[in-house]
Amino acid sequence: MKNYKRYxxxxxxxxxxxxxxxxxxxxxxxxxDIYCRYLRLxxxxxxxxxxxxxxxxxxTIKARTEGVSPQQIVDRYHEMIKKSFENFGISFDxxxxxxxxxxxxxxxxxxxxxxxxxxxxEKITEQYYDEEVKQFLADRYITGICPYCGNENAYGDQCEKxxxxxxxxxxxxxxxxxxxxxxxxxxxxxxxLPLDNYEHWLRQWILEEHKEWKTNxxxxxKSWLDQGLQPRAVSRDLDWGVPVPLHDAEGKVLYVWFDxxxxxxxxxxxxxxxxxxxxxxxxxxxxxxxxxxxxLYWKDKExxxxxxxxxxxxxxxxxxxxxxxxxxxxxxxxxxxxANEFLNLEGDKISTSRNWAVWLHEYLAEFPGKQDVLRYALxxxxxxxxxxxxxxxxxQARNNNELVAILGNFVNRAMVLTHKYFNGEVPELxxxxxxxxxxxxxxxxxxxxxxxxLENYRFREALKEAxxxxxxxNKYLADTEPWKVFERDPERVKTxxxxxxxxxxxxxxxxxxxxxxxxxxxxxxLNIDKISWEQAAEVNPLKEGHLLNKPELLFNKxxxxxxxxxxDKLFATKKTNELVGAISNPQKPDVSYEDFSKMDxxxxxxxxxxxxxxxKKLLKxxxxxxxxxxxxxxxxxxxxxxxxxxxxxxxxxxxxxPREIKGIKSQGMILMAENADxxxxxxxxxxxxxxxxxIK
RNA sequence: GGCGUGGUAGCUCAGCUGGUUAGAGCACAUGAUUCAUAAUCAUGAGGUCGGCGGUUCAAGCCCGCCUCACGCUACCA
Numbered sequence: 001m002k003n004y005k006r007y008x009x010x011x012x013x014x015x016x017x018x019x020x021x022x023x024x025x026x027x028x029x030x031x032x033d034i035y036c037r038y039l040r041l042x043x044x045x046x047x048x049x050x051x052x053x054x055x056x057x058x059x060t061i062k063a064r065t066e067g068v069s070p071q072q073i074v075d076r077y078h079e080m081i082k083k084s085f086e087n088f089g090i091s092f093d094x095x096x097x098x099x100x101x102x103x104x105x106x107x108x109x110x111x112x113x114x115x116x117x118x119x120x121x122e123k124i125t126e127q128y129y130d131e132e133v134k135q136f137l138a139d140r141y142i143t144g145i146c147p148y149c150g151n152e153n154a155y156g157d158q159c160e161k162x163x164x165x166x167x168x169x170x171x172x173x174x175x176x177x178x179x180x181x182x183x184x185x186x187x188x189x190x191x192x193l194p195l196d197n198y199e200h201w202l203r204q205w206i207l208e209e210h211k212e213w214k215t216n217x218x219x220x221x222k223s224w225l226d227q228g229l230q231p232r233a234v235s236r237d238l239d240w241g242v243p244v245p246l247h248d249a250e251g252k253v254l255y256v257w258f259d260x261x262x263x264x265x266x267x268x269x270x271x272x273x274x275x276x277x278x279x280x281x282x283x284x285x286x287x288x289x290x291x292x293x294x295x296l297y298w299k300d301k302e303x304x305x306x307x308x309x310x311x312x313x314x315x316x317x318x319x320x321x322x323x324x325x326x327x328x329x330x331x332x333x334x335x336x337x338x339a340n341e342f343l344n345l346e347g348d349k350i351s352t353s354r355n356w357a358v359w360l361h362e363y364l365a366e367f368p369g370k371q372d373v374l375r376y377a378l379x380x381x382x383x384x385x386x387x388x389x390x391x392x393x394x395x396q397a398r399n400n401n402e403l404v405a406i407l408g409n410f411v412n413r414a415m416v417l418t419h420k421y422f423n424g425e426v427p428e429l430x431x432x433x434x435x436x437x438x439x440x441x442x443x444x445x446x447x448x449x450x451x452x453x454l455e456n457y458r459f460r461e462a463l464k465e466a467x468x469x470x471x472x473x474n475k476y477l478a479d480t481e482p483w484k485v486f487e488r489d490p491e492r493v494k495t496x497x498x499x500x501x502x503x504x505x506x507x508x509x510x511x512x513x514x515x516x517x518x519x520x521x522x523x524x525x526l527n528i529d530k531i532s533w534e535q536a537a538e539v540n541p542l543k544e545g546h547l548l549n550k551p552e553l554l555f556n557k558x559x560x561x562x563x564x565x566x567x568d569k570l571f572a573t574k575k576t577n578e579l580v581g582a583i584s585n586p587q588k589p590d591v592s593y594e595d596f597s598k599m600d601x602x603x604x605x606x607x608x609x610x611x612x613x614x615x616k617k618l619l620k621x622x623x624x625x626x627x628x629x630x631x632x633x634x635x636x637x638x639x640x641x642x643x644x645x646x647x648x649x650x651x652x653x654x655x656x657x658p659r660e661i662k663g664i665k666s667q668g669m670i671l672m673a674e675n676a677d678x679x680x681x682x683x684x685x686x687x688x689x690x691x692x693x694x695i696k
Numbered sequence: 697g698g699c700g701u702g703g704u705a706g707c708u709c710a711g712c713u714g715g716u717u718a719g720a721g722c723a724c725a726u727g728a729u730u731c732a733u734a735a736u737c738a739u740g741a742g743g744u745c746g747g748c749g750g751u752u753c754a755a756g757c758c759c760g761c762c763u764c765a766c767g768c769u770a771c772c773a
Contacts, residue, residue: 216767219700223768226699311701311767341701341766349766380721385709386702387766394707394722401722405735413732420731460709464721471721478729478737486731557733614697615771635773662771669773680773 004304004335006045008297009036010264011090012309013053013098016077017062020084021357022390023350024310026378027340031459032308033090034379037513038454040091041533047297050085051096051267052078055241056256070240074099084360088371089516096267098242098259103266107259108245110328111191111234115246119327120191121231128183130176136237136251137183142174188237190252191244195229198323202229205333206318214457216385217339220314232320234258261321265331268294304335311339338457341383345390346570355573358390358566367562372515373399373555379463379514392563399558402467408554410473411507411522414500415551417482426501427494428544435480436499442472443506443537450510459514466510473503501526501548502540509536518554525549600655601671601695602626603685609642612662620664621645625654626692633666639680649684651695 011032014020020029029050036048054074063070074097082095096103114120128137176183206213206221213221234255235244241253272294297303307317317337325331343350350357363374377398381388418424446469453462477500482493504522509531512519523530527549531541604623612618617635619642632652651671658667672680685693 216701220768221700223698223700227769315768344766381708388708391707397707397722400733401735404733409732409735413736415732417731464709467721474732474736475738477731481729481731483731484729553733555733612697612771616697617772618697633773635771637772656773659773661773666773672773 005300005302006047006297006304007036007039008047008049008264008268008303008305009039010049010305010307011092012307012313013051013260013263014081015056015058016052016054016074016081016097017059018077018352020081020360021350021352022345022360022363022374022378023343023357025088025360025374026343026382026388026390027310028308029085029088029090030375030378031338031340031382031457034459034462034513035306035308035454035457037091037516038533041509041512043532043534047093047268047271048091049094049096049264049267049271050090050092051094051098051263052081053256053260053263054078054097054099055253055259057236057238057240060238060240071099080361084364087364088360089375091516094267094271096263096270098263098266100266100270102270102273103259103263104242106266106269107242107254107262110262110265110324111242111254111258112245114193114324114327115191117327117329119193120234121194122189123192123231123233124187124189126185127188127237128174128176129186129188130181130183132176132181136186136188137176142176142183189248190233190235192231193234193258193320193323193327194231195319195323196231198326199225199229201326202319202323205322210336213336214338214384216311216341217314217318217337220311221318224315224319229319257316257320258324261316261324265298268297299330299332301332303332305332307334307337309337309339311341314339336457341385341387343378343381343383343388343390346392346567347389354577356570356577366566369517372518373403373558376403376463376515379459382460384458384460392566396558396560396563399555403555404557406467406474407470407507407511407518410470410477411504411525411554412551413477414473414497414504415525415548417477418497418501418548419551421482421486421490421493422497424548424550426542426544426546426548427498429498429540430491430495432495435476436495439472439476439499439503440537443469443503446472447506447510447533447537454513463514466507466514469503469507469510473500473507476500476503498540498542498544501542505531505541506537509533521552521554525552525554597696598655599653602652602654603689603691603693603695604650604652604654605691606645606648606650609640609645611637611642612664615662618662619645621670623650623652623668623670624691625652625668626690627654630654630667631664632668632670633661633664634670634672636670636672636680645682648682649688651683651685 009032011028014024032048036046039046052074054070059070059073063073066073078097085092085095098107128142130137174183175181202221203225206218207225211218235249235252235258236255237251238253239251241256242259243249244252244254272292298305309317314337317334317339322333325333345356345358348356364371367373373395377390377395380398380402381390381394418427421427446465449465449468450462453459453465477496480496482496482500485496486493505526505528508519508522508526508528511522512530525548526542527547528541535541602625604625606621607624607629608622610620612620612633615637617637619634619637619640621632621634623630623632653669653671654667656667656669658665660666671683673683674680
């Protein structure tokens with residue numbers, strides 16, 4: 001493996017429209033923090049970059065619905081996120097935000113350079129424009145009638161009623177949500193990054209030169225590359241974001257996915273502009289940027305750039321951003337992108353909108369002083385290779401059976417025994433037996449194992465290995481039984497407790513990346529300063545006669561009630577969600593009888609049914625409508641098997657404009673009832689009426 | 697439908713280029729022990745390695761088909 005002089009570590013910029021939850025932590029921030037703390041402990045030159053991603057359409061929508069400005073929204077969440085990260089001990093060198101001026105300048109400059117080099121292609125397309133407020137409308141800002149299900153309030157990108165993804169130009173009677181006026185189509189120009197031109201290079205760079213990337217990352221990249229890349233728009237018509245830095249670009253901003261990763265660069269610049277004021281309180285003293293030149297961290301070949309992200313970000317960090325960097329020309333490329341999978345909560349997907357999450361700020365308030373317990377539980381069960389499940393029962397078990405019983409207990413045993421026999425002074429090391437030599441060897445081996453695991457982004461494994469040192473300590477005490485030996489051979493006990501305390505001191509270093517608060521507490525108990533990684537498990541850090549502080553428990557048991565409270569809270573959320581789901585959609589506006597009577601709805605019967613090839617949802621049906629026998633394509637394959645529904649009596653809208661679907665002309669629409677969960681069922685006449693009977 | 701990733705002990709996961717009786721942690725059982733937050737230590741039980749078929753002297757690992765989970769993508773009344 002190449003030896004790098006310095007490290008630039010980034011963690012995905014959280015989107016500033018909501019707080020941080022355990023999914024973000026387990027997937028991105030905890031592993032990134034462990035990695036950086038480890039590197040710092042080893043004295044490596046490293047910067048750890050974070051910040052809020054504050055642009056994009058969802059924030060403008062949230063602002064609009066709350067009747068405040070986008071800036072107010074992002075201010076609120078940025079502060080909240082920043083504070084909870086600090087409290088949780090995520091040791092960013094800087095936690096910046098994409099609304100800072102330095103970011104606007106950096107992103108503009110970046111865009112401008114690519115533009116001037118002719119790296120973009122320009123395309124003119126037609127989009128809706130609101131003449132009243134003189135603005136192009138993002139798809140989300142347009143509502144209208146869904147052409148498929150008739151929902152009156154479909155959004156321009158998606159109909160939330162039937163789940164269909166739409167293009168704004170599909171909507172019937174489009175309406176601007178800004179002014180309520182009818183938008184007009186207008187030509188607009190946008191800039192596209194021609195990813196397809198970089199395909200060959202990307203294939204070589206990823207598929208040939210980075211075979212060591214995690215299989216999920218590598219596989220996802222290969223999938224994208226094999227499907228072929230398309231030019232990607234890097235600008236939007238919007239008034240919230242970094243303005244496109246060109247003369248003819250009024251009302252246009254950089255697409256949030258273009259500007260966000262540049263945020264890593266602008267945050268780095270900001271860090272070096274004013275390093276002193278930026279030191280967050282949670283940063284350990286031995287903080288590390290060893291140069292004062294930000295460019296070294298982004299442009300020097302001897303810098304290792306690592307992006308910690310969740311799996312939803314793979315394409316941006318492995319394909320798009322590297323292409324941007326490559327096109328710009330002066331930047332280095334990521335050496336690795338250790339993307340994690342997702343964390344579920346008690347068996348269900350974490351969901352911000354459904355409030356199905358453990359929110360960091362709430363955890364910190366409800367479990368004060370227990371940052372490390374969550375860090376431990378999330379690391380031990382990190383979704384490194386597949387989606388994992390967080391349960392409160394597991395959280396409790398990790399604390400009680402591992403942190404308390406193995407780590408906390410070992411340290412406490414060594415401390416209590418030393419106070420009991422030697423008044424809290426580190427006793428002298430007398431004659432060492434082969435067992436003590438074995439302990440030294442094993443300790444050193446454990447350290448090497450942790451190093452190897454961490455260098456390869458295997459945090460779960462590394463944590464387990466760190467705990468092995470506490471296990472070793474417990475075993476050592478059980479085997480040597482100092483409480484028995486003391487009566488007949490106190491000299492031997494001196495050696496035993498000396499060694500047990502050395503193990504504790506080494507633990508304070510080896511657990512530091514994972515459990516920084518506990519490491520600090522342990523050092524206080526032992527009354528020692530930080531021990532460097534290089535020294536840990538190499539020399540005995542404690543001097544004979546060194547006075548220890550009073551024993552203090554590193555962890556306390558978490559009782560069932562505390563866990564029950566959390567589970568009850570989630571249960572209440574679930575109940576609320578069910579109630580919300582049970583509320584029927586409000587009645588649509590009145591229609592005239594005339595409008596209704598335009599629809600020709602008939603009783604029909606299904607004659608044949610077959611799956612449409614290469615689709616998941618579609619069945620091709622032949623219906624006897626009483627008028628004729630016709631073909632209808634229906635999206636019900638997830639709920640009905642073709643053979644089950646032949647002969648089924650159904651209700652069909654026969655005069656719906658025919659539409660070609662997957663090359664099949666569909667004449668009409670089968671009426672279905674939809675349940676709250678989106679499942680569908682047929683609507684049939686109660687009696688055996690003849691085909692072609694009209695429904696009125 | 698296509699592509700990707702995963703399906704190994706009750707739970708969470710290791711298993712390198714195929715090679716002796718498939719491993720670890722937690723949970724469980726038994727024993728030891730009492731310095732310690734009834735914590736610890738030892739031993740043990742527990743697996744047709746998602747299913748079926750194939751290649752091979754030999755497959756958890758290779759190939760084919762199927763199935764389930766998650767993601768991307770297509771198509772979608």
